[in-house]
Amino acid sequence: MMRCEGLSKTFLMHTRGGTRIPAFNDVSFRLSGGEFLGINGPSGAGKSSLLKCLYRTYLPSRGAIWYTDAASQTRDLAAADEHAILRLRRHEIGYISQFFPVIPRVSALDTIADSMVARGFARETSLLRARELLDRLAIPRSLWGLSPSTFSGGEKQRINIIHAIIARPRLLLLDEPTASLDAVAARDVVSLIKELKGEGTAMIGIFHDRALLMSLSDQVVEMAPVRVGGVA
C-alpha cells in the first residue's frame, strides 16, 4: 500500500536568517494492508515530523512516498496535487495527531459523525456508529452533546481517535494515541486498533510505551536525531 523511499525533511527558517533545522533523514519502508509499522526513537528524533510528512502537513525535502489507493492508483504523496491529497484524507487516510484540534462549538457527537458523513455515509448511520464508539471508549453520555473544547485531555484524545477511525480508513497514522490515557482507556484503544488491523487497515504509529509499540508492530523503523555538522 505504501512504499517510502529516502524520505528526508529539513526546515529552512527564513525568519532566523536562513537556519536549517534537519528533522529526519533518509527514511525508507514498505507497508501492506493489515500491517503495523512502529516508529521508535528518542524525543527530537523526528517521529512526528515523519508522520506529518506522510499526511502532507509537512512538505518533504527529499524522497518519495508511493501510495496505492483503493482504486489501485499509485502516486507520490510528496508531489501529488492538493486536491488529490484532500480526497485521500477524506476517504482513505486517517491521522490521529498528538495534540487535539477541536472545532469549537460543535458537539463531540457531531464532530465524530461528520467525519463519516464527509465520506458519503448517511447521517443516521454515522450517528449510530459514533454512539457505538463513544460507548466503547467510555465517554459519558452527558458529554456527547458538548463541544470537546472543555473535555479533559484523555477525553479529547479519545474523541480524536474515534474521529479518525470511525470511517474505517485504509491507512491510519497514529501519533502517541494513548499518551493521555489511563491503563483502562489505553487498553480499550489498543483493542480497537487491533480490530482495525484485522479488518485490513495499514497503520503507522508512534507510542511512547516501547513494550506496547513492540507488541503491536509487524515492523519497526528506528529513528535518531540528525546530527547537525559537529556543533551541538
Added chain:
Amino acid sequence: MDDGVLLSVRDLRKRYGPGCEFCCELTGPEHSTNICPRCGSVTAVNSVSFDLKEGEILGVVGESGSGKSTLVQCIYFDQDATHGEIRVSGHGNGDDILGLPRSTKRKLRSRLMGMVYQNPLRGLRMDITSGANVAEKLLEADVFHFARIRERAAALLARTEIPEAYIDRFPKSLSGGMQQRIQIAKALANNPPLILLDEVTSGLDVSVQARVLDLIRELQRELKISMIVVSHDMGVIRLLADRTLVMKDGCVVEQGLTDQVLEDPQHSYTQLLVHSAL
C-alpha cells in the same frame, strides 16, 4: 477545464494608473511594494492564477494592501481586471468570461456568484427592508412570482437565523452581525455555485464572529457551495479553508493545503505571517 473545476483564474492582473512595461517586474514581495517605481501605477493584483474545485473552500490570506480584496472584486466584476482570464464551468463553453460585455457579466454574476462584503453598506441597501434586500437579488435573477419571492426570502432569512420580526426592518437598525447574516442570505438567494466572502467577520465581536463562521461552515457543508474566503485572520482561514493562497504586494507568494501553509510555511513572508499570529 479539468474535471470538477468550477472556477479557473489565469494571470489575473489589476493595475491602477497608466502602466508601463516594468510594472509587473518591479513590483511584488521581492521589492516590498506594489507601486511601480517607473510610472507610479499601483499593481494591486499581479498575475494571480488558481483553480477552484466544486465544493471547495479556498482561503486568501494576506495583510492590508496585499491585493486580496481587489482579487475577489475582480472576480465579482466589481472592478475591471486589467488583464487575465476567468473561466467558469458550465458557462460560455469554457471560454474566458472577463472579455464579455458588462451587461452579460452582470447577468452571469447574478446566476453564478454571491458576495459578502466586510462592510454591509457595500452589500446591502439601507433604504429597503432586510426581506426586500434578499428579494431584490431574486428579482435580478428573473424570479418574478411575488409569493415565491416572499417565501424564499423568508426561508433564507430563517436559515441564516434572522428572526422573522426583522424581515420587515431596515438593515441600518440592526446589529453588525445581523447585517452580515442578511448579506449571506442575499448571497445565497439564487443558489449560486460560488460565494465570495471578503473579511466578513472583521470588526465583529468575537461571539458574533463565531456564530457567523459556524453558519458559513454549516451552509457550506449542507449546500456544497464553493467559496473563496478572504481574511487577514489565520484562525478564520484554518477553520474554513481546505487550501489557501498567501498574498503580498499583489502577488501570490505561496499556495497549498491550509494545514501545510500554516504549519510548514515555505516562503519567508508566510513564515513571518504565521509566526506573528497570536
